[in-house]
Amino acid sequence: MRAARYLPNAVTLLRLGCVPATVWLIAQNHLTAAFWVFLGAGLSDAVDGILARLLRAHSALGSYLDALADKVLLVSTFISLGISGRVWGWLVVLVVCRDLLLVGFAAFMHFSGLQRRVAPLLISKVNTVAQILLAAAVMGHGGTGLFPNWLIGLLSWVVAGTTAASGAAYVVSWRRRMAAGR
Numbered sequence: 001m002r003a004a005r006y007l008p009n010a011v012t013l014l015r016l017g018c019v020p021a022t023v024w025l026i027a028q029n030h031l032t033a034a035f036w037v038f039l040g041a042g043l044s045d046a047v048d049g050i051l052a053r054l055l056r057a058h059s060a061l062g063s064y065l066d067a068l069a070d071k072v073l074l075v076s077t078f079i080s081l082g083i084s085g086r087v088w089g090w091l092v093v094l095v096v097c098r099d100l101l102l103v104g105f106a107a108f109m110h111f112s113g114l115q116r117r118v119a120p121l122l123i124s125k126v127n128t129v130a131q132i133l134l135a136a137a138v139m140g141h142g143g144t145g146l147f148p149n150w151l152i153g154l155l156s157w158v159v160a161g162t163t164a165a166s167g168a169a170y171v172v173s174w175r176r177r178m179a180a181g182r
Contacts, residue, residue, distance in 0.1 A: 012065045
């Protein structure tokens with residue numbers, strides 16, 4: 001039973017392993033396969049959370065690994081879709097810059113002793129879902145025509161708005177913590 005405590009982290013590591021496959025499949029224009037690998041990786045995010053709750057296997061390592069896996073999967077996928085011309089370049093820059101901001105500030109807050117735990121804000125969770133939906137819709141459209149262009153356009157604007165709102169919310173939150181920590 002003791003080994004089961006590590007199962008959520010193993011699922012998270014499996015999600016990290018999906019990143020090179022997703023990037024390679026997008027680069028090779030195998031968008032249907034990329035869609036399914038990406039979808040599986042996205043579903044693993046829910047699975048590791050459920051397992052952590054059921055097994056009472058929450059850990060600081062798990063919270064960092066989960067956040068890292070999400071960032072690496074989404075940023076790599078968005079960069080790949082941007083390079084292939086399937087996602088607007090400015091949107092890719094916005095997504096990447098926000099994640100660099102988050103990682104940089106989270107590291108600063110952690111090492112300065114102002115924040116010990118990675119706790120995503122609600123707007124950040126909404127943003128992650130929107131990014132997953134957009135990436136999946138783009139790959140699904142390119143591979144199977146499953147999703148219409150208007151939906152991809154709408155999701156692109158939703159991602160832009162939630163990405164900007166999430167970045168701003170984190171800056172405000174961290175600024176408050178820094179002021180309270182002095």
